[in-house]
Amino acid sequence: MTKVARLYEGTETAGKREAILNAALRLFTERGFHGTAMPSVAELAGVGAGTIYRYFESKEALVNTLYRDWKNFQITTILKDVPEETPLREQFRIYWNRLVEFAAEFPIAFGFLELHFHAPYLDEESRAMEERGHNALVSFFQHCLRQQIVKNLPPEMLGALVVGAYVGLVKASRAGCFQLTQEMIDQAEACCWEAIRR
Amino acid sequence: MTKVARLYEGTETAGKREAILNAALRLFTERGFHGTAMPSVAELAGVGAGTIYRYFESKEALVNTLYRDWKNFQITTILKDVPEETPLREQFRIYWNRLVEFAAEFPIAFGFLELHFHAPYLDEESRAMEERGHNALVSFFQHCLRQQIVKNLPPEMLGALVVGAYVGLVKASRAGCFQLTQEMIDQAEACCWEAIRR
């Protein structure tokens, strides 16, 4: 819930730290890290330029906090509450739907995470967060491989194809190529499973 | 061949314009548009800072020239010389292989085009180039749809899934997750076709 608040609460009522994070999320996503000026973050957040430095050590610290918080939230949201005994085919469906839901519910955060993936100004801790997500993905497909329900290919490759297709789908829908209905989401999920199923 | 020259010729022997374009391609890809300083482009190109402005009106003009040239080259390379009567399944294989070849042969240009896709500082002409590629993709899948050899989904969606998977695959291989062998490229192609085939 804290994340929803951070995105959608009016910036005047919210704490200044959250207002700054919200403003930075939007501007970094729209204009990129180097393309965003700190005073413009302050303006959008409705705070003085100096106030940002009461909460964040530097511009880099700000972008890293944002990246860590959202990446962590994304991973947690996608992975939570799936019983281990759930059939893997069903797990795939669940994860797929959660990925799409995440992109629909937090479109700016989705864009932010996409844009800043592997960026050179991300620090060790942010990189570690990226790896956590990567490991979860790989271990899921390793699990699938052990059950021989997917093609015998490196799990990293299966993950890359599926996640790539997911990102492509969301970005195209965002670009206005089409509007994603639940039916289309289900069909895309079927496509992705057929791509990798044994 | 002119493109190969632009990427790989020693900058000292090449014309200054090409040296500048090569340097800018590398730096814009590594550090992004706003993260790259013009004097650093000049330094890498082995020319004076002012010299850039004899060939390009501004930093934006430089990035747009780069984008247009490479996008145009990419589209031309992918689409050239495929007889209309070639079976669509075979055409798919050809286009897939050419996409992967392009990314392998021009890795920096691939990264550049990916990073700057839809960037706000691209001008009308660059956008038009993007659309040319998009149209080619869509019309190929429309063709497939008419022959009823792919799932009955919007052609933009089929394209988004396949190209997304392609980008995901190349990026993962670039990140060091695995080394792409021809066998893996073929297997990935099969995956993508199975994803969309009827």
Next chain:
DNA sequence: GAATGCGGAATGAACGTTCATTCTTTACCT
């Protein structure tokens, strides 16, 4: 009235761009 939080002008570094100057090539004359 002391302490804390905040705003926004101030600061110095770095940016994109310009321009007076130098170097290189070309053209012409003898």
Next chain:
DNA sequence: AGGTAAAGAATGAACGTTCATTCCGCATTC
């Protein structure tokens, strides 16, 4: 051909601007 002058390219220090960050005075709280 040799010599000279004009033209064109190239240069990099310098310019104005913008940026991330700092700092100081004000407001608010206890």
